[in-house]
Amino acid sequence: MRLAAPLVLALALLGASLPAMAQTDTLNAILNPSAASEVPGDPSREAFPVTDEPISAIRIITGRPLPGDSCREALFEARPLLRTRWEADAGGSLTLPLSDLCLIEFRNDASDRAIEVRIGEDLAALAISADQRLFRGLVLVPNQTTAIPIRPLAVGELKVSVDVLWASPGAPGGVQNFVLTLAGS
Amino acid sequence: MGVVKPVAATVSDPPPSPSPNADSARGPTVAVLVPTTGSVAVVASLEEKPHLGRSTVTGVGDFRAFPIEKDYHRLVDGPLRALGGSAHHTHLTLTARVEDGRSWELPILIAHRAVQHGARLVADVATADLVIFATGSVDGALNPIGHAEFLTQKITNAAPLLATMKPGARALLILGPPAAATDLATLEAAAHSIPGSLTATLSRFDELDHLLSERIGAPPAPPSPPVPGRVLWGLGIAVAVILVAGAIGFGVSTLLSKDPVPRGNPFDMMAIEQLHAPDRDACIDAQMAGYGLATQRLVRHADGFHVPASPTTCALRFVNTGTEPIEISLDNGFAGSVIRGDTPIGRPLRLINGTSYELVFRRAPLGRESVVTVAAPGRVGRLPITFAAGE
Numbered sequence: 001m002r003l004a005a006p007l008v009l010a011l012a013l014l015g016a017s018l019p020a021m022a023q024t025d026t027l028n029a030i031l032n033p034s035a036a037s038e039v040p041g042d043p044s045r046e047a048f049p050v051t052d053e054p055i056s057a058i059r060i061i062t063g064r065p066l067p068g069d070s071c072r073e074a075l076f077e078a079r080p081l082l083r084t085r086w087e088a089d090a091g092g093s094l095t096l097p098l099s100d101l102c103l104i105e106f107r108n109d110a111s112d113r114a115i116e117v118r119i120g121e122d123l124a125a126l127a128i129s130a131d132q133r134l135f136r137g138l139v140l141v142p143n144q145t146t147a148i149p150i151r152p153l154a155v156g157e158l159k160v161s162v163d164v165l166w167a168s169p170g171a172p173g174g175v176q177n178f179v180l181t182l183a184g185s
Numbered sequence: 186m187g188v189v190k191p192v193a194a195t196v197s198d199p200p201p202s203p204s205p206n207a208d209s210a211r212g213p214t215v216a217v218l219v220p221t222t223g224s225v226a227v228v229a230s231l232e233e234k235p236h237l238g239r240s241t242v243t244g245v246g247d248f249r250a251f252p253i254e255k256d257y258h259r260l261v262d263g264p265l266r267a268l269g270g271s272a273h274h275t276h277l278t279l280t281a282r283v284e285d286g287r288s289w290e291l292p293i294l295i296a297h298r299a300v301q302h303g304a305r306l307v308a309d310v311a312t313a314d315l316v317i318f319a320t321g322s323v324d325g326a327l328n329p330i331g332h333a334e335f336l337t338q339k340i341t342n343a344a345p346l347l348a349t350m351k352p353g354a355r356a357l358l359i360l361g362p363p364a365a366a367t368d369l370a371t372l373e374a375a376a377h378s379i380p381g382s383l384t385a386t387l388s389r390f391d392e393l394d395h396l397l398s399e400r401i402g403a404p405p406a407p408p409s410p411p412v413p414g415r416v417l418w419g420l421g422i423a424v425a426v427i428l429v430a431g432a433i434g435f436g437v438s439t440l441l442s443k444d445p446v447p448r449g450n451p452f453d454m455m456a457i458e459q460l461h462a463p464d465r466d467a468c469i470d471a472q473m474a475g476y477g478l479a480t481q482r483l484v485r486h487a488d489g490f491h492v493p494a495s496p497t498t499c500a501l502r503f504v505n506t507g508t509e510p511i512e513i514s515l516d517n518g519f520a521g522s523v524i525r526g527d528t529p530i531g532r533p534l535r536l537i538n539g540t541s542y543e544l545v546f547r548r549a550p551l552g553r554e555s556v557v558t559v560a561a562p563g564r565v566g567r568l569p570i571t572f573a574a575g576e
Contacts, residue, residue, distance in 0.1 A: 063525075076472075078547060081525075103525055128472050128545055129500075129542070129545045131542070132540040132541070132542065141284050142223060147525055149525055167252075168284070169249050169252065
């Protein structure tokens with residue numbers, strides 16, 4: 001049982017509901033840890049490593065409609081979105097064009113620490129729906145994402161302050177900040 | 186109603202025999218897995234610590250509390266103690282960090298009850314007579330609740346540990362309700378690869394205790410010491426003192442404070458509003474442009490909330506009308522009918538007092554029903570939200 005069980009169990013799981021690629025990665029990780037470390041997720045090959053700075057853990061992902069679609073169709077007809085990932089620098093500014101911006105996500109890419117994210121209230125005007133804790137301080141555990149569907153209001157240029165700090169005990173303290181500039185067309 | 190399903194053993198099988206080197210008078214060795222999406226923790230120890238100011242959770246050999254400490258303290262010093270758990274604060278030690286969420290509640294409850302049933306907890310799965318894998322949360326009466334989240338991932342994470350089970354050891358794979366068909370299939374697929382394993386879905390605390398009685402042994406009856414005459418005198422005096430102190434305390438507390446522990450139905454702390462428009466296009470126009478929508482508060486009936494088919498429902502707004510945060514969650518009844526974004530479907534969404542959350546529909550889920558769970562400190566309530574069928 002000691003030798004066969006991981007294989008049998010992992011194969012049994014292939015019949016379950018994981019997407020095919022996720023299953024492959026998981027299976028690789030169980031059956032051959034050294035092979036699993038060669039996938040693009042290898043920390044040594046990571047383009048944007050997570051450091052002791054909380055801002056290094058946060059990813060900003062934007063969703064825009066496919067050519068020919070609109071945000072209205074993307075959100076209310078569940079059409080696919082073109083996703084783009086962005087990183088921010090402490091004290092810096094990240095400018096995102098507001099035109100055709102359907103969705104903004106904030107994701108914690110740290111593998112072992114939670115982060116707390118607090119977004120300026122200004123974004124609430126554009127949010128069709130949002131977890132209200134985002135504007136007070138929302139804790140994202142590792143790999144957790146919060147998503148905000150956006151309405152296309154003519155607000156000109158909107159500057160939204162984003163505070164990020166580690167939320168796990170023992171992690172370095174201190175708040176880091178960047179400005180998210182949503183630029184109208 | 187809970188279901189216990191034997192996979193490669195029968196329910197009437199005897200409890201596992203204690204390890205040869207175990208103290209047979211103290212029951213079998215049990216390893217309780219606490220699966221998370223990132224890893225699997227094992228309960229290393231549960232120790233009564235009367236000197237602690239509160240119950241705590243740490244890693245092995247560490248003193249820093251995990252983020253779940255506050256809720257663990259509430260669990261131990263609240264419903265667990267009310268149902269006969271330890272009278273002292275407890276130090277729970279886990280082999281890996283548990284950060285957040287509520288799926289640790291069911292396995293930790295099981296660890297506490299397993300000890301009550303005479304089990305000896307071990308962190309090394311390879312030495313355990315019985316290995317328990319469970320995921321889910323519990324309500325204020327310790328009844329398992331909540332949909333199992335990321336079950337496949339959790340079982341995959343646990344697979345290497347389960348593979349180290351010694352020959353003859355048994356595994357119990359437990360979920361709370363509502364267990365989706367895919368979750369049950371996943372659970373049973375995993376169980377089929379582990380000889381001597383059982384799967385169980387439990388909806389009530391007494392079902393859990395019954396299962397542990399079968400697999401570990403019955404909990405000892407509470408001791409009933411003899412009561413000699415001298416003790417009776419002492420008892421009478423003690424009762425009189427307690428009554429006087431209680432009367433004084435009641436008067437003082439009435440003067441100094443209102444009831445600090447809220448009582449009653451958690452739905453008294455939440456209102457549901459229907460945001461509506463004449464038709465779907467008008468709904469979408471308003472959502473995209475940020476226009477206000479007509480709003481109507483839904484009446485709470487004994488059988489839940491009823492949403493009419495007309496006018497068209499654009500969104501449901503959940504409003505925390507209480508004085509403290511609550512958590513709301515919905516089962517999968519409305520899945521696929523809402524727009525992208527954070528939703529309480531399948532995972533609790535914390536709603537701070539004074540705030541609201543809008544569940545925005547792509548199209549109104551006519552003819553469908555979803556059960557909303559509202560959790561306030563010490564209380565949990567569930568009611569269905571039912572959309573009338575369209576024409």
